[in-house]
Amino acid sequence: MYVLVVGSMAFDSIETPHGRADRVLGGSAAYFALAAAFFAPVRIVGVVGEDFPEEHLTALSRSGVDLEGLQRAEGKTFFWHGRYHEDLNVRDTLEVQLNVLEDFVPRMPAGYEDTEYAFLGNMHPAAQLEVLSQLTQPRLVALDTMDHWIHENSGELRKVLERVETVVINDSEAYMLSGDHNIVRAARAIQRMGPRVVLIKRGEYGVFQFSDASTFVVPAYPLEEVLDPTGAGDSFAGAFMGCLAAGGGAGEDALRRAIVYGNVTASFTVEDFGPGRLISMARTEIDERYRRFVELTRFGE
Amino acid sequence: MYVLVVGSMAFDSIETPHGRADRVLGGSAAYFALAAAFFAPVRIVGVVGEDFPEEHLTALSRSGVDLEGLQRAEGKTFFWHGRYHEDLNVRDTLEVQLNVLEDFVPRMPAGYEDTEYAFLGNMHPAAQLEVLSQLTQPRLVALDTMDHWIHENSGELRKVLERVETVVINDSEAYMLSGDHNIVRAARAIQRMGPRVVLIKRGEYGVFQFSDASTFVVPAYPLEEVLDPTGAGDSFAGAFMGCLAAGGGAGEDALRRAIVYGNVTASFTVEDFGPGRLISMARTEIDERYRRFVELTRFGE
Numbered sequence: 318m319y320v321l322v323v324g325s326m327a328f329d330s331i332e333t334p335h336g337r338a339d340r341v342l343g344g345s346a347a348y349f350a351l352a353a354a355f356f357a358p359v360r361i362v363g364v365v366g367e368d369f370p371e372e373h374l375t376a377l378s379r380s381g382v383d384l385e386g387l388q389r390a391e392g393k394t395f396f397w398h399g400r401y402h403e404d405l406n407v408r409d410t411l412e413v414q415l416n417v418l419e420d421f422v423p424r425m426p427a428g429y430e431d432t433e434y435a436f437l438g439n440m441h442p443a444a445q446l447e448v449l450s451q452l453t454q455p456r457l458v459a460l461d462t463m464d465h466w467i468h469e470n471s472g473e474l475r476k477v478l479e480r481v482e483t484v485v486i487n488d489s490e491a492y493m494l495s496g497d498h499n500i501v502r503a504a505r506a507i508q509r510m511g512p513r514v515v516l517i518k519r520g521e522y523g524v525f526q527f528s529d530a531s532t533f534v535v536p537a538y539p540l541e542e543v544l545d546p547t548g549a550g551d552s553f554a555g556a557f558m559g560c561l562a563a564g565g566g567a568g569e570d571a572l573r574r575a576i577v578y579g580n581v582t583a584s585f586t587v588e589d590f591g592p593g594r595l596i597s598m599a600r601t602e603i604d605e606r607y608r609r610f611v612e613l614t615r616f617g618e
Numbered sequence: 619m620y621v622l623v624v625g626s627m628a629f630d631s632i633e634t635p636h637g638r639a640d641r642v643l644g645g646s647a648a649y650f651a652l653a654a655a656f657f658a659p660v661r662i663v664g665v666v667g668e669d670f671p672e673e674h675l676t677a678l679s680r681s682g683v684d685l686e687g688l689q690r691a692e693g694k695t696f697f698w699h700g701r702y703h704e705d706l707n708v709r710d711t712l713e714v715q716l717n718v719l720e721d722f723v724p725r726m727p728a729g730y731e732d733t734e735y736a737f738l739g740n741m742h743p744a745a746q747l748e749v750l751s752q753l754t755q756p757r758l759v760a761l762d763t764m765d766h767w768i769h770e771n772s773g774e775l776r777k778v779l780e781r782v783e784t785v786v787i788n789d790s791e792a793y794m795l796s797g798d799h800n801i802v803r804a805a806r807a808i809q810r811m812g813p814r815v816v817l818i819k820r821g822e823y824g825v826f827q828f829s830d831a832s833t834f835v836v837p838a839y840p841l842e843e844v845l846d847p848t849g850a851g852d853s854f855a856g857a858f859m860g861c862l863a864a865g866g867g868a869g870e871d872a873l874r875r876a877i878v879y880g881n882v883t884a885s886f887t888v889e890d891f892g893p894g895r896l897i898s899m900a901r902t903e904i905d906e907r908y909r910r911f912v913e914l915t916r917f918g919e
Binding site: 531616 | 801833
């Protein structure tokens with residue numbers, strides 16, 4: 318089963334206490350696609366500028382990402398420059414250049430409409446709704462969003478929320494969206510807005526999943542070296558969705574396995590600047606770390 | 619097997635976004651003892667003032683806490699007044715009156731010296747060392763500490779660390795003590811100071827355990843109502859130590875079970891102001907929540 322992602326493609330300049338990287342491949346769609354491609358074939362809907370290098374397209378293609386939905390527009394690629402604190406959970410955005418993303422209208426190539434698994438990456442809710450309305454047989458559609466849209470476009474965001482199956486969101490944004498600082502109540506409140514499954518990402522603390530059927534709480538994979546947290550959330554979402562698309566199910570056991578695979582895949586992303594690890598590593602490394610994660614977390618009943 | 623705790627006995631005045639409580643029973647030794655007593659008989663070494671009411675002593679005795687080592691000194695009981703933020707992980711201390719704690723010298727009653735399981739609650743490292751040196755057959759001694767001692771008495775703290783088996787410490791204090799903001803490296807650095815097992819408490823995010831034998835990471839029990847986080851860490855430590863003392867072992871499986879029992883017991887503490895839940899509830903409630911926690915965290919291998 319294909320997974321479709323609509324989201325940003327970017328150049329990122331990143332500073333952390335451990336170093337810096339300039340104009341590396343970034344964006345929610347890039348991280349999502351590279352992570353999902355370990356599990357299932359991926360379709361990207363997005364936009365890059367004239368300055369976007371062939372090597373990045375080649376890396377995506379080679380990983381199993383279909384680029385027919387990736388528009389190349391006149392102008393420059395979206396650019397983000399951020400700096401992380403000593404506490405890597407905190408970051409400041411130093412510069413944003415929307416560039417070609419400013420006038421981006423998602424266009425689905427013929428044949429993309431019947432994709433059953435789709436991820437609406439963080440973007441204007443109107444664009445998310447546009448993509449959603451073009452899907453003819455959505456089976457599992459998940460959505461991410463951020464503070465900006467919660468504050469500035471809450472009406473449109475609510476409309477998309479009514480129509481998606483799953484939300485994948487940061488804890489701080491879950492608190493903002495729900496107006497509640499307790500994770501269980503926040504998840505319940507967001508669920509009332511529409512989604513059957515609410516997945517709250519807690520950064521280095523793991524993931525909290527809430528649905529009518531069950532609640533699941535799992536820590537993140539503990540790492541000795543975190544060089545750059547950028548893209549961890551989108552890598553999580555990518556592996557999560559890819560895993561579900563590959564398995565073809567969305568029962569509780571499949572959901573939990575997909576969440577742990579998301580967790581484990583994201584743990585590779587943060588070990589290097591940019592998405593380098595996602596491009597260079599093998600699927601067997603993910604499976605090995607999954608087994609190690611079982612050992613790190615099991616306890617007697 | 620008995621568990622011995624040396625620590626503070628207090629009156630706490632607590633303000634949270636959900637209400638307030640004035641001069642309730644508090645202190646590390648009180649929370650620790652009440653939690654540990656669900657699993658094993660407990661001995662307290664501590665001090666209270668003339669104003670300390672009989673009802674608190676009765677509550678402790680009835681729970682299975684031996685009070686022979688609890689001195690009653692002239693003057694007032696230690697008093698703490700704190701206020702929690704909307705984010706309950708953050709709190710401000712509004713007032714501290716050391717009172718009888720100022721001149722407290724731990725005194726072990728005859729018969730206490732052979733206690734094999736002991737917890738050196740957060741206090742001056744010299745006092746911790748004093749108690750430690752009186753134990754004739756320590757099997758598992760754990761230590762807690764806080765920013766004040768890390769900054770002001772690091773030399774003496776290092777001496778105690780060289781001699782204890784286990785450290786139970788908050789994440790922020792682990793970062794401070796190790797000078798490293800990564801949880802794995804921080805635990806490793808603290809281990810090099812002496813303790814075989816390093817337990818790092820992450821508040822609502824759970825616990826991280828590090829030893830030569832293994833690493834264990836576990837989330838906290840997710841709660842819909844957290845009224846007052848005071849005493850959660852000491853309740854964790856109490857149930858953890860009590861569980862180990864009752865089981866008589868400290869192998870990896872026993873350690874992990876004890877950590878989860880600590881987690882689960884602490885989840886009751888925070889559901890009410892002060893230690894009320896620890897006094898009123900039954901052991902069966904802990905076992906029931908342990909089983910529920912297994913369901914909340916299990917996933918396929």
